[in-house]
Structure formats: C-alpha cells, structure tokens
Amino acid sequence: MTTSINGLKVAHFAAFGPGRSGQYATVRDLIFAERKFGIDAQFIDCAVCPKCLKNEGCDGKKDGNIKTQTMDWATNADMFIRHSAIPIELEGMGKPIILCLHGRPENSYLLEKYGQIPVYSFIREVAHDERYKTIVTFWKEHLFYFKHLIPEKPVAYVPSMVNLEQYSPVGPVRNYSSRAGNPNIMIADMWREDTTPFNILFAAVKFIEKYCKTGRIHLYGVSSNKRDPIHIIINQLAKSGFLGDVCTLMPNMSEQYRAADFLITPHVIATRVVREALACGLPFISGTGNKYTSFSGDPRDVEGFADVINNAWCIIKDNEEIKLSVRSILI
Structure with missing residues (x-):
C-alpha cells in the first residue's frame, strides 16, 4: 500500500448526481482539493444503474474533470471514504474507511424516526466496527452532537468547502x-x-x-x-x-x-x-x-x-x- 500522501489512492463512495444534491457537490469539491495535494482521489458511483443493474461507476460518467471510476479501481485504493453506501464485498476488504456525515443531526434523527433511513442505528454499528477509523463532519457546530453519539471513534472537523473558481461574482448571469x-x-x-x-x-x-x-x-x-x-x-x-x-x-x-x-x-x-x-x-x-x-x-x-x-x-x-x-x- 502507498504510505505517502503524494500518490495516495482514495476512493470516494457517493451517488453521482451533478446539480442534484449538496452532498454530491461537496464530494466533488473535496476530490478537487485532494488532487491539488497529489492525492489520486476518485469518485465511485454507489448508485445502481436501472438499465444494467450494476454500479453506475462502470459507465464512466463525467462532470467536468470528474469521471466515475469502476469498482475494480476501488479494490486497489489505499483508503475508502464513505459518503453514501459501500458495496458489501468492498467494505469487507479490510481497507481503512472514513465515514463522512453530511446530514444535520436533527434531520438524520427524523429520517430514522419516520422510517426512511436508519442513520442513527448505522452510526452505532460503525462505533464498534474496526474497519471505520474516523468520523468526519463538515460543520464545526455538529462536532458536539457526534462526539456524544459516537464516543468510541475520533470525530474530525473538515471545513465545508466550495470551488471558488466555479462560484465567483464574475461570469454569466441569469436573465429573468x-x-x-x-x-x-x-x-x-x-x-x-x-x-x-x-x-x-x-x-x-x-x-x-x-x-x-x-x-x-x-x-x-x-x-x-x-x-x-x-x-x-x-x-x-x-x-x-x-x-x-x-x-x-x-x-x-x-x-x-x-x-x-x-x-x-x-x-x-x-x-x-x-x-x-x-x-x-x-x-x-x-x-x-x-x-x-x-x-x-x-x-x-x-x-x-x-x-x-x-x-x-x-x-x-x-x-x-x-x-x-x-x-x-x-x-
């Protein structure tokens, strides 16, 4: 495995969806930032293609400089970053995993309370899973919540980011x-x-x-x-x-x-x-x-x-x- 930061291969697992969610945009910008430090960061689409019933990463979807990689590429990565789901067969490979919590604590609670996504139950499973090394939140305000909810794991704060080249005061303007x-x-x-x-x-x-x-x-x-x-x-x-x-x-x-x-x-x-x-x-x-x-x-x-x-x-x-x-x- 690679031990230096330069050339480190990092697989980010998230749903590929340009313009469809804040989570996607944050993952995209995080990958761009990591690449500037010499990290080989790649996007692995964890959604399922309705046509081929396989992971959509096989299609090589593009969004600017982002191109989804295949599951085969992920098997050779040094580290997994979980934003959404990771296929069970990859999760069991023994790679170190970092879990990124994108949701607000109260919203995550309500998702489970109303039977949609069991976020808190999953978080407590991760607390005792040795494959997961660190929990990440992108908002300092959320550190307090997660440190109490997952005291068994280190919880890190990575400042939420945005691409300042893509989003700037100068550029095309919407005509209402x-x-x-x-x-x-x-x-x-x-x-x-x-x-x-x-x-x-x-x-x-x-x-x-x-x-x-x-x-x-x-x-x-x-x-x-x-x-x-x-x-x-x-x-x-x-x-x-x-x-x-x-x-x-x-x-x-x-x-x-x-x-x-x-x-x-x-x-x-x-x-x-x-x-x-x-x-x-x-x-x-x-x-x-x-x-x-x-x-x-x-x-x-x-x-x-x-x-x-x-x-x-x-x-x-x-x-x-x-x-x-x-x-x-x-x-």
Missing part, C-alpha cells in the same frame, strides 16, 4: 426576462424534514406586500412531485404575482446567484447554498445565529423576518462593494 423583480429574492434550500423554507417564503411575501411591491421571489430546489402540497402554495403565490423563477434543481447555479439581489434561508450553518452564495458575492439573510451574515432573524416570525429583509435591502441595494466583502468571508 419578464420574471425579474426589484429586488430579486432567491430561495434555494431543499425542503428537508427538520428545516424548510416554508416560513421565510411567506416572510418574503410579507416584505413585498409591506415594503416593496416590485419584488419577486425566485424558488429553486422545489420538489418535482406534483402531489407535494408546495405546488398548491406556488400556484396561489404565482397567481398573485409574487413569484419569478420556480425550478427544481438547475445546472449552473452560479448564474442564478449572480442574478439575485439577495438570498434568504432559515439555516444557521454554512449549508451548501450559503457557501455557493457567499462565493458568488451574494448577500444572504438567515435564521438567528448564522455567523456568516449580519442579517438574521427568527424564520418562524414571518412579520419580524420581513422587517429584517427590509432592513437588509436598505443596506444592500445600490451597494456595489458588498459582493467583494461578502466573498471575503470565505477566503
């Missing part, structure tokens, strides 16, 4: 055309079990009604399931003229960040959306306690959050220097 507003308000969070943009969406509506009737809300990450009740809300708000773009997941999200005037999010950590927005110089308004912005409020207080949006907009509008100052938070 007839859907443009003033301001253009962006919401791009996924609707998760523990945190949804439900209340901040209505806070943005309140802001437009109360302070700025020319504003428009642009929604990204909306469920494609037409039975999801979010579509009832969207249809009504669209009829009233509050909405601009309404999309599921989109490629080239950097173009959307450059077009918006600001982002609103209920989150209090540097989620993928927050990191991408900051990298593009997009100011954001968050839930109380987010240390990456000076604009925050209780997202459950629709009236109060609308006031926070207005206070932020009064500072942000016509401020050309704010994009550079926002991006500097990441650098």
Whole structure:
C-alpha cells in the first residue's frame, strides 16, 4: 500500500448526481482539493444503474474533470471514504474507511424516526466496527452532537468547502426576462424534514406586500412531485404575482446567484447554498445565529423576518462593494 500522501489512492463512495444534491457537490469539491495535494482521489458511483443493474461507476460518467471510476479501481485504493453506501464485498476488504456525515443531526434523527433511513442505528454499528477509523463532519457546530453519539471513534472537523473558481461574482448571469423583480429574492434550500423554507417564503411575501411591491421571489430546489402540497402554495403565490423563477434543481447555479439581489434561508450553518452564495458575492439573510451574515432573524416570525429583509435591502441595494466583502468571508 502507498504510505505517502503524494500518490495516495482514495476512493470516494457517493451517488453521482451533478446539480442534484449538496452532498454530491461537496464530494466533488473535496476530490478537487485532494488532487491539488497529489492525492489520486476518485469518485465511485454507489448508485445502481436501472438499465444494467450494476454500479453506475462502470459507465464512466463525467462532470467536468470528474469521471466515475469502476469498482475494480476501488479494490486497489489505499483508503475508502464513505459518503453514501459501500458495496458489501468492498467494505469487507479490510481497507481503512472514513465515514463522512453530511446530514444535520436533527434531520438524520427524523429520517430514522419516520422510517426512511436508519442513520442513527448505522452510526452505532460503525462505533464498534474496526474497519471505520474516523468520523468526519463538515460543520464545526455538529462536532458536539457526534462526539456524544459516537464516543468510541475520533470525530474530525473538515471545513465545508466550495470551488471558488466555479462560484465567483464574475461570469454569466441569469436573465429573468419578464420574471425579474426589484429586488430579486432567491430561495434555494431543499425542503428537508427538520428545516424548510416554508416560513421565510411567506416572510418574503410579507416584505413585498409591506415594503416593496416590485419584488419577486425566485424558488429553486422545489420538489418535482406534483402531489407535494408546495405546488398548491406556488400556484396561489404565482397567481398573485409574487413569484419569478420556480425550478427544481438547475445546472449552473452560479448564474442564478449572480442574478439575485439577495438570498434568504432559515439555516444557521454554512449549508451548501450559503457557501455557493457567499462565493458568488451574494448577500444572504438567515435564521438567528448564522455567523456568516449580519442579517438574521427568527424564520418562524414571518412579520419580524420581513422587517429584517427590509432592513437588509436598505443596506444592500445600490451597494456595489458588498459582493467583494461578502466573498471575503470565505477566503
């Protein structure tokens, strides 16, 4: 096995899905970062192809400089990094495994509580599995939780990252055309079990009604399931003229960040959306306690959050220097 960092072969197991999840984007950027240090980091697609019923890594799927590798390549790796599932036959090879926990602790708890994914049961199995050497979280705020949930294993914090070349204030800009507003308000969070943009969406509506009737809300990450009740809300708000773009997941999200005037999010950590927005110089308004912005409020207080949006907009509008100052938070 390779013993030096330079040339170390590392297999990252995750679901290949450009533009479909924050986890994929984080894994992609982690691979890029490792390669800069001379590590031979590769993406192993752990999803199953519906056509050949085999691992999709055999197809050599591409996303820029990322190309999925085969399971055969993984068998010769020095180390496995588990983001999603690892095939049982590879997990049993005796390779050292690092488990990356991408989910928020409360969301992971709710996934198991409601019978979806048994995250916590799996974590406790890993606690006594010698193949797993270290647990990694990408958020310092989560260290406390996991150190208590998995005291048997070392838990490391790796700062969540974003590709500053791909996400920057300079580049193509989304043309809203007839859907443009003033301001253009962006919401791009996924609707998760523990945190949804439900209340901040209505806070943005309140802001437009109360302070700025020319504003428009642009929604990204909306469920494609037409039975999801979010579509009832969207249809009504669209009829009233509050909405601009309404999309599921989109490629080239950097173009959307450059077009918006600001982002609103209920989150209090540097989620993928927050990191991408900051990298593009997009100011954001968050839930109380987010240390990456000076604009925050209780997202459950629709009236109060609308006031926070207005206070932020009064500072942000016509401020050309704010994009550079926002991006500097990441650098």
